[in-house]
Amino acid sequence: MTGLLADLLIGAAILALAAGTVTARSAFTATAFFIAYGLLLALAWVRLGAVDIALTEAAISAGLSGLLLLGAASRLAACPVAEERAPGPVLKALIGLCCAAVSAAVGYAILSLPEPAPSLAEEAMAHLSVTALGNPVAGVLMSYRALDTLLEAAVVVLAVIGVWSLAPAGGWGGVPGPIHPRIEQGPLALLARLLPPIGIVVAFHILWVGSYAPGGKFQAAAILAAMWLLAWLAGLATPPRISSRRLRLAISAGTGLFLAIGMFGVLAEGAFLAYPPALTKALMLAVEFALAGSIAVALALLVMGPPEPEDRA
Structure with missing residues (x-):
């Protein structure tokens, strides 16, 4: 109860x-x-x-x-925005009806599922031992849905490129986002010095246990990105210029390695993203670790925003 x-x-x-x-x-x-x-x-x-x-x-x-x-x-809030006329009652009612119709359709679809609902969980679990991974989520993402995972990683890279393309005149190639002054005192200064070492350890723990327990690359990457952003907001860490080859390599390394391993599957097993049985777990873990680092860098850069002109305050 x-x-x-x-x-x-x-x-x-x-x-x-x-x-x-x-x-x-x-x-x-x-x-x-x-x-x-x-x-x-x-x-x-x-x-x-x-x-x-x-x-x-x-x-x-x-x-x-x-x-x-x-x-x-x-x-x-810092940009002037032209005032727009608020939608009238008719338009509001129409929007509300459309939202209610979508909600009703989704609810009907869920309630109409057969009992028990169709699932491939048993079949996936039956073949999970081939991956040598104890976490079924990690096994599904790196085997049955490997192509989806690869595309998701590629989308993150493209998102960073899209954000950088918004750089104003005189900003391309510079440091992403605003430059924050160094904060020596206050809660932000304390947290920016105290949390990153702890957060990095927690992130690597979540990444490592993701092979046999809840966790994995995306969760670890989010924590790593948050630690970098915390130091950046406190003025303790300045990101490299977007023209840096090392930065660009860090963003694309995970997706590049995943793609290379996928092509290796074509040569070794005759199918894209097919893993040789003797190397399955090793290759999956290599992709997990590489993607964690690349996604962490990309997520942080997405929050920082495009580079700004060099003469900014």
Whole structure:
């Protein structure tokens, strides 16, 4: 009974925060609601037993995405925006009806699933031993959905290129994002000096245990990116110029290695992203570690934003 009551409270709070996010009048308020919404979603996934999804939700959806939206909100506040006429009651009603129709369609689709719902979980678990990985999520992502994982990594690289392409005149090739003054005192200065060593250890732990327990590259990358961003905000770390070959190599190394291993599968096993049985776990772990580093750098650079002119204050 207590568990049911907790689930009902979490569900009600998620709905309330979702409503607050879409009805907020300011970008900052909407972002704050969104971050809280993501954290509660992570708690809901824990209640459902999906710890891997909960870690990803908390680290990326609520954490880094929230930080990215906060940066965007601050930039929008500093830019003059032309006033636009608010939508009338007819348009608001139409939008509400469309949203209700989509929600009803999704609910109907879920409730119409057969009992038990179709699943490939048993078949996937039956062949998981081939990967030598104890974590079924990692096994599925690196074998059955390897192409999806490769494309997701490539999208992150393309996203960084897209952000850099927004550099203003005189900014291309420079240091990404604004240069923050060095902070010597206060909570941010303390956290920027205290948390990164701990966060790096935690990130590597999550990355390593991801082969046999909840965790993995995306969660570890989010933590590593957050530690770099914390030092950057406190003025303790200046990112390299985007013209740096080492920086560009760090962003693309994970995806490049994944692609190379995929091509190696064509030569060794006759199929793209097919792993030789004797090297399956070693190759998967190599990709996991390489992608963790590349995604961490890319996520941090996405938050920092495009390079700005060299004569900025």
